Amino acid sequence: MEILEILGYFGGLLIGVVLGLIGGGGSILTVPVLVYLLAINPVTATAYSLFVVxxxxxxxxxxxxxxxxxxxxxxxxxAIPAFIAVYLTRKFLVPAIPEEIFTISGITITKDIGIMIFFAIIMVVAAISMISERDNGKNIKEEKVTYNYPLIIAEGIVVGLLTGIVGAGGGFLIIPALVLLAKLPMKKAVATSLLIIAIKSLIGFIGDVQNMEIDWIFLMIFTGLSIAGIWLGVYLNNFINGKKLKTAFGWFVLLMGIYIIWKELY
Structure with a gap:
């Protein structure tokens, strides 16, 4: 087993640890780990990421x-508009993206490069959200739960589309939406977001099962490591300041996003 492969499996454990420690963000590491450490092509990596997440x-x-x-x-x-959007994206939109999207200044943007650059942009947005002092709505006064259905449905469609393209959970978009649009208390928003992410990611993955061959043995091992990491992260959460960790992790994700853009273009 090569060094990069060992690091890749360790990355699977780390993804779970981050999820267990700060309740989100770990999924943003899944695609880079699969692509750069385990040499899986980006389209397949986003599919595997949906299952792991x-x-x-x-x-x-x-x-x-x-x-x-x-x-x-x-x-x-x-979840309903989100999982419909992510399923349709994985089933029809992603396969429809041309292998060569466009050429600019002598640089050809292929499907794989385009997906990684778009993913890196999402990473940068997620990082800014984690670093931000606004703390994703934690300082908003808790109000009686209300349901702004049109906005919640619209947000679900947008998050489903993004999830379908990049394979990340989108918790950094879902949690503020639940706090601001449904007036959920922060703890309930975090817990509810996990259910939404689970439903839309797994249903989106069904679209991939119909389009590609899945290495189930590898996927189960990697996912098992991630789940083990969650339990380890929950345990470590008793000893580590989650807020400081989230900010530090945000800076790490920001630098990784910038690095991916540079690597794919140059």
Whole structure:
């Protein structure tokens, strides 16, 4: 087993640890780990990421059900348009992207390069969200839960589209939406987002099963490491300041996003 492959499997564990520690963000590492350490092409990597993210989020959601932290009504309203959007994106939009998108200044942007650059842009946006002092709505006064259905549905469609293209969970978009549009308390928003991410990611992955061959043995091993990492992260959360860690991780994701853009273009 080569060094990069060992680092790749360690990355799978690290993804879970980050999810367990700060409740999100870890999924943004999945595609870079699969592409750059395990040499999986970007389209396949985004598909595998959906399964890893979906399964890991499902484990987190199941842990929250006994605590009554999940708002199922809001989750369903958000998840239905999200999973329809992500399924259609994986089934029809991603396969329809041409192998060569365009050429500019002598640089040909292929499908793989385009996906990685778009993913890197999402990483930068996610990083800024994690670094931001606004803290994704944590300082907003908790109000009575209300349901702005048109906005929640619209947000669900947008998040589903982004998830379908890049394979990340989109928690950095979902949590503020639940806080601002449904007026959910922060803890419920985080817990409900895990359920939404699980549903839309796993249903989106079904679109890939119909389009490509899946290495199930590898995928199960990698996902198993990620789930183990979640439990380790939850344990370490008793000893580590989650807010400081989230900010530090945000800077790491920001630098990685910039590096991916540079690597793919130059």
């Amino acid at each position: 979906g399964t890991s989020s499902l484990v987190g959601a199941l842990r929250n059900i006994p605590k009554k932290l999940i708002d199922f009504r809001t989750g369903i309203v958000f």
